Amino acid sequence: MNRSRWRGPLALFAVAMLLMSSCSSRGDDSSDDGGDGGDGGNGDVESSIDIDDCETDPTAEIEGDTIKLVSSYPQSELVGAFAEIARGWAAYFDKVNEEGGVEIAGKSYQIEFEDKDDVYNPQQTASNIEELVGADGSNAFAVFSVVGTANNINVRDFLGELCVPNLFAATGSVAWGNPDYPWLLGSTLAPYTLEAQAFADYLKENQPEAKVAMLVQNDEFGATYEQGFRQAIEGTDIEVVAVEEYPSGADEVSTQVASLAASDADAFFNGATLLACPDALTSKQDEGWEPTTWVSATCISKTLMILAGAAGDGALSFTNLKDPLNPAYADDPAMVAFKETVEQYRTDFKGRALDLENAIILYGYVQAEIFVQALEAAEAPTRLAVMESVHNIDGFTSDLAIDGVSFTTSGGDDPFLGESLRLVQYDAAAGHFSEIGELQDWEGETLSLTPEDLVNA
Amino acid sequence: MDLFIRYILIGIGNGAVYAALALALVLIYRTTGLLNLAQGEMALFSAYLSWWFTTHGVPIGLAIAFSILLSMIGGAVIERVLIRPVTAPGKSHLNVLIVMLGMFLAINAISQLLFSTDAEPMPKPWPSVSSPGDPVGRSARLLDIGNTSISWAVGALALTLIGLCLFLYLLLQKTKLGLALRAVASNPASARMVGINTSAMLMVGWALAAGIGALAGSMVAADRGSVSPGLMTVVLVYAFAAAALGGFDSPVGAVVGGMIVAIAESLTIGYVDALSTIELVVPFALILLVLLVRPTGLFGRRVVERV
Numbered sequence: 001m002n003r004s005r006w007r008g009p010l011a012l013f014a015v016a017m018l019l020m021s022s023c024s025s026r027g028d029d030s031s032d033d034g035g036d037g038g039d040g041g042n043g044d045v046e047s048s049i050d051i052d053d054c055e056t057d058p059t060a061e062i063e064g065d066t067i068k069l070v071s072s073y074p075q076s077e078l079v080g081a082f083a084e085i086a087r088g089w090a091a092y093f094d095k096v097n098e099e100g101g102v103e104i105a106g107k108s109y110q111i112e113f114e115d116k117d118d119v120y121n122p123q124q125t126a127s128n129i130e131e132l133v134g135a136d137g138s139n140a141f142a143v144f145s146v147v148g149t150a151n152n153i154n155v156r157d158f159l160g161e162l163c164v165p166n167l168f169a170a171t172g173s174v175a176w177g178n179p180d181y182p183w184l185l186g187s188t189l190a191p192y193t194l195e196a197q198a199f200a201d202y203l204k205e206n207q208p209e210a211k212v213a214m215l216v217q218n219d220e221f222g223a224t225y226e227q228g229f230r231q232a233i234e235g236t237d238i239e240v241v242a243v244e245e246y247p248s249g250a251d252e253v254s255t256q257v258a259s260l261a262a263s264d265a266d267a268f269f270n271g272a273t274l275l276a277c278p279d280a281l282t283s284k285q286d287e288g289w290e291p292t293t294w295v296s297a298t299c300i301s302k303t304l305m306i307l308a309g310a311a312g313d314g315a316l317s318f319t320n321l322k323d324p325l326n327p328a329y330a331d332d333p334a335m336v337a338f339k340e341t342v343e344q345y346r347t348d349f350k351g352r353a354l355d356l357e358n359a360i361i362l363y364g365y366v367q368a369e370i371f372v373q374a375l376e377a378a379e380a381p382t383r384l385a386v387m388e389s390v391h392n393i394d395g396f397t398s399d400l401a402i403d404g405v406s407f408t409t410s411g412g413d414d415p416f417l418g419e420s421l422r423l424v425q426y427d428a429a430a431g432h433f434s435e436i437g438e439l440q441d442w443e444g445e446t447l448s449l450t451p452e453d454l455v456n457a
Numbered sequence: 458m459d460l461f462i463r464y465i466l467i468g469i470g471n472g473a474v475y476a477a478l479a480l481a482l483v484l485i486y487r488t489t490g491l492l493n494l495a496q497g498e499m500a501l502f503s504a505y506l507s508w509w510f511t512t513h514g515v516p517i518g519l520a521i522a523f524s525i526l527l528s529m530i531g532g533a534v535i536e537r538v539l540i541r542p543v544t545a546p547g548k549s550h551l552n553v554l555i556v557m558l559g560m561f562l563a564i565n566a567i568s569q570l571l572f573s574t575d576a577e578p579m580p581k582p583w584p585s586v587s588s589p590g591d592p593v594g595r596s597a598r599l600l601d602i603g604n605t606s607i608s609w610a611v612g613a614l615a616l617t618l619i620g621l622c623l624f625l626y627l628l629l630q631k632t633k634l635g636l637a638l639r640a641v642a643s644n645p646a647s648a649r650m651v652g653i654n655t656s657a658m659l660m661v662g663w664a665l666a667a668g669i670g671a672l673a674g675s676m677v678a679a680d681r682g683s684v685s686p687g688l689m690t691v692v693l694v695y696a697f698a699a700a701a702l703g704g705f706d707s708p709v710g711a712v713v714g715g716m717i718v719a720i721a722e723s724l725t726i727g728y729v730d731a732l733s734t735i736e737l738v739v740p741f742a743l744i745l746l747v748l749l750v751r752p753t754g755l756f757g758r759r760v761v762e763r764v
Contacts, residue, residue: 078686080574218734244726247734250691252681254467255726262460275576275685282682285595286608287463303575307683309591428590 049182049387054163056137058384066112067102067375069093070132070140072125072155073147073170075117075350081303081360082147085170086115087342087349088364089145092372094345102372104381111372113144118151125151130158137162141383145187145367149173149221156181165387168367172297172418174224177447177455179412185390187367188320188407190297190418192221193228193450194442196269198318198423199294200232201440203267207292211241213265215256215272215280218245220457225271225296227451241265251275257283267291270315273298278308285311292316295426300433302357305426313428318421318440320405321366321398324357325432334399338365366398370407370417391415404439414444462605464727468720470680471695473614476715477621477673478689478696479703481666483711484625487642488662489544491553492705495560497693499535499667500674502564503528504684505572507675508579517580517679525671532667533660535560540663541656569686576685579678583613593682610680617676618712621669625708638662642706695719698740702747704757713755717743 051058075083093111101108114132118124125146133140142165146152152169159166160183168187169176172195176186203210214229216222226243233240242263244256253276260268261284268291272280277299284293293315299305302325305312322329329335339356342365347354355361373396378389395406407417420441424433447455478500485493493499503524510520539560543552578592587594596610629635640648641658649655677692678684699718703710718740725736732738753759 076574077569078574078576245734249687251685251687252471252691255464255723258460258463258467259727262463275681275683275687278683279681282595286610288606306590306592307576307578309593309595310588311591311595313590428588431590 049384049391051163051384053161056162056164056383058163058387059380059382062109062141062381065101065108066110067142067381068140069111069113069142069144070129071113071115071144071146072118072128072132072151073115073145074120075115077119079120080352082120082170083350083352084355084358084360085145085147085364085367087346087352087354088361088366089368089371090349090364091342091344091346091361092365092368095341096368096372102375104375104378107381109375109381114140120148120151122148122150122154126154126158129155133159133162133164137164140164142167142386144168144371145170145364147171149175152176152184156184159183163383165383165390167390168371170363170367173220174228174446174450174455175220175457177415177450178457180456182391182412183387185387185409185415186417188363188370188401188418190318190320190421191416191446191450192224193232193454194419194421194446195294195297195318196225196228197232197442197449198421198440199267199269199316200229200236200238202294202316202423203233203238203292204236207238207267209237209239210267210292211239211263211265212267212269213242213244213260213263213291214240214269215244215246215253215260216269217248217271217273217276219248220454221248221273222271224450224454225269227454228449229269231449231451238267246272246276251279253280254283254286256280257289258287261287261289265291268293270295270299272296274304275307278304278312281308281311281315300359300424302355302359302431305428305433306431308428310428312426315426316423316436317426317433318423319433320401320418320421321359321362322400322402323359323424323433324362325359326434327430327432328434338362338400341365362400366400369398369400370396393417402435402439408443410444414447416446419443419446459604460727462602464723465720466605466607466611468723469716470611470614470719471723472716472719473618474673474677474680474692474715475695475699475719476618476712477669477676478692479699479711479715480621480625480708481669481673482696482700483703483705483708484662484666484669486700486705488638488659489540491540491544491550491557492697492700493666494554494557495564496666496670497689497696498561498564498568499528499532500670500692501684501686501689502531502568502674503667503671504579504674504678504688505568505577507671508577508678508684509572511580517582521582521672521675524675525668528671529664529668532670533664535667536660536663541659565686574686576683579675579682579684581610581613581679582675583609583679585609614676614680617672621672622708622712629708634661694737695722695740698744700754701744702740702754704754706758707754707756710754710756 097110101110116128118128145168147170149171160181166184172189172192174191216225242260246253270280295315295317297317374390378385391411393409397406402422405420422435423437425436426433507520507524543556580593584597585594586597596608599607599609599612637653641655699714700711703714721739722736725732725739
């Protein structure tokens with residue numbers, strides 16, 4: 001038997017695994033190249049979009065009577081759970097189409113959409129979108145609800161040069177405020193810095209001398225939480241006593257949490273997402289550590305919080321949409337109508353079982369609602385007019401948003417929709433988050449609350 | 458000091474899992490001279506199988522036992538149907554490598570297709586405390602040392618590993634089957650000449666490895682609280698590291714290697730901030746070091762060929 005023969009393949013395999021892990025953990029950093037400094041804060045609010053360099057004519061009107069939207073998002077493997085967002089918006093567009101379509105400048109249009117699976121892989125997203133939009137931008141009117149920060153960053157140059165709108169990008173990255181990319185707009189998901197701000201505000205009021213431990217992912221997502229939080233506690237008696245990072249994609253963080261627990265912190269910012277989030281909570285419980293805990297808004301999900309179980313009890317977070325899991329909304333007319341619409345139009349979706357308590361279906365539905373409102377407010381059926389419309393959304397509401405929440409944008413100065421929110425707290429025995437406290441309103445403040453280099457990433 | 462003990466305990470818990478999977482790798486390597494790249498995904502399939510039984514009312518302990526049994530049959534079938542045809546004498550090792558890479562991808566995909574693409578709550582086969590809103594409960598406390606408490610999770614994982622080692626020792630050293638397995642591992646040609654059914658032994662080797670993998674996969678899922686498609690990918694890398702460190706043909710080496718790798722991992726995350734989030738570097742640096750000094754691993758046998 002020749003053992004050395006195996007050493008080569010093994011080494012190759014090991015190197016491949018290492019590369020895989022380092023690639024995935026560094027996915028977001030690749031955006032550094034694309035930023036070009038980007039310090040040109042173009043102050044003009046109205047028509048802030050420069051169309052001189054567009055490769056297509058963004059003032060051309062839609063031919064025919066359909067608006068073609070395209071999207072790319074994960075539809076298989078573990079990340080396939082994100083496909084439920086599209087179930088929500090597809091159901092709403094179906095409903096609008098059946099009721100006569102959307103009216104822009106006096107003419108009715110049907111909304112047509114096409115999507116592809118990218119398994120959350122940013123490279124796949126890029127090739128999907130290039131194929132769906134076409135090299136000359138002629139195959140689609142706009143891109144809608146692409147999931148993932150790195151995924152949207154990977155298509156923003158291509159779409160920006162063509163001047164094709166990339167709307168309702170489904171992550172809370174603060175990079176959607178980058179003025180170099182006026183054709184990209186985020187969704188109602190709150191920018192991540194606001195989470196840090198909200199937790200800081202909560203501590204200022206309830207635990208003014210809090211010692212805070214933070215667990216964050218080792219990328220721009222984690223950096224936004226950490227830097228945002230440090231900025232939010234400037235000038236207070238709150239102190240960050242420990243920060244641990246974990247590689248993106250890891251689902252086991254017990255050592256990191258053991259180290260944080262040993263810091264004697266009495267507040268814990270759990271910035272972990274996906275499986276690392278419930279693992280951090282159960283590890284916290286195993287350590288017998290009982291700090292005031294914030295969980296990333298990306299962790300507000302039935303699947304994840306069930307894994308945390310009792311370890312998640314009392315955890316704080318925030319949201320701006322009604323939670324279908326919350327029995328308080330069981331008889332809410334908007335909630336009932338939402339569930340009926342989804343059941344009517346999209347009981348079947350990509351072969352996935354329908355779970356109407358899954359909050360991200362509702363999230364997708366609301367994005368479609370707001371988009372349709374913005375389309376109807378557009379002055380003309382052109383890309384530029386639609387883009388200007390979504391950039392000047394003035395206090396739109398949705399019956400599926402929490403009372404008092406509204407959505408507003410204002411050109412490059414405020415491209416963020418989700419800036420009014422309410423804190424929620426997890427009740428493990430009941431199995432859902434419940435709203436607490438008053439409505440928090442940071443309308444128009446995200447850019448000033450976020451370190452500039454993160455926005456221009 | 459307390460924190461140091463916590464890191465060591467976390468390391469021991471993970472180490473037990475790495476060691477168990479490394480044992481599975483070693484068993485196949487000893488009998489066939491092959492490193493089974495698909496070992497982790499086979500274990501994932503078995504872990505999902507255990508979970509599936511529990512969703513049909515089977516208690517978790519019994520579910521794992523069923524899963525081990527079925528996995529052993531599956532392992533034997535894989536050897537006969539997929540591996541045997543490409544390992545005939547004179548065929549390149551690369552053929553098997555490619556078959557195994559195929560299995561690596563296919564078994565993961567099949568697991569998702571048959572069972573679930575989501576993270577599913579995995580009950581614990583050891584004492585746990587349950588509370589409202591908690592489908593699987595938390596590991597109960599086993600005992601306290603000073604300010605540090607040892608949970609049942611670490612205890613059960615370590616005990617499982619000890620039991621597994623004992624079982625393998627008795628099987629390999631005290632039974633006829635074990636003797637035959639060792640004979641095939643040591644010298645296939647001579648073993649065949651003295652009447653040992655070598656092809657049956659190869660199947661037994663794969664069956665044992667698959668069974669051990671099933672146990673490791675189910676235990677790690679129970680420890681993490683859930684089974685999900687990515688569960689074993691990283692575990693397999695650490696198991697490879699453990700086996701390389703200990704020597705690919707040494708069960709003792711696999712266990713020692715697993716513990717060293719896991720404790721090094723945990724201490725690195727805990728104490729070396731500069732390597733935080735790239736802690737995988739540490740086990741590989743260790744391997745490099747050991748292979749430089751002892752090319753056969755810490756406990757590996759040197760093969761001397763007479764010419």
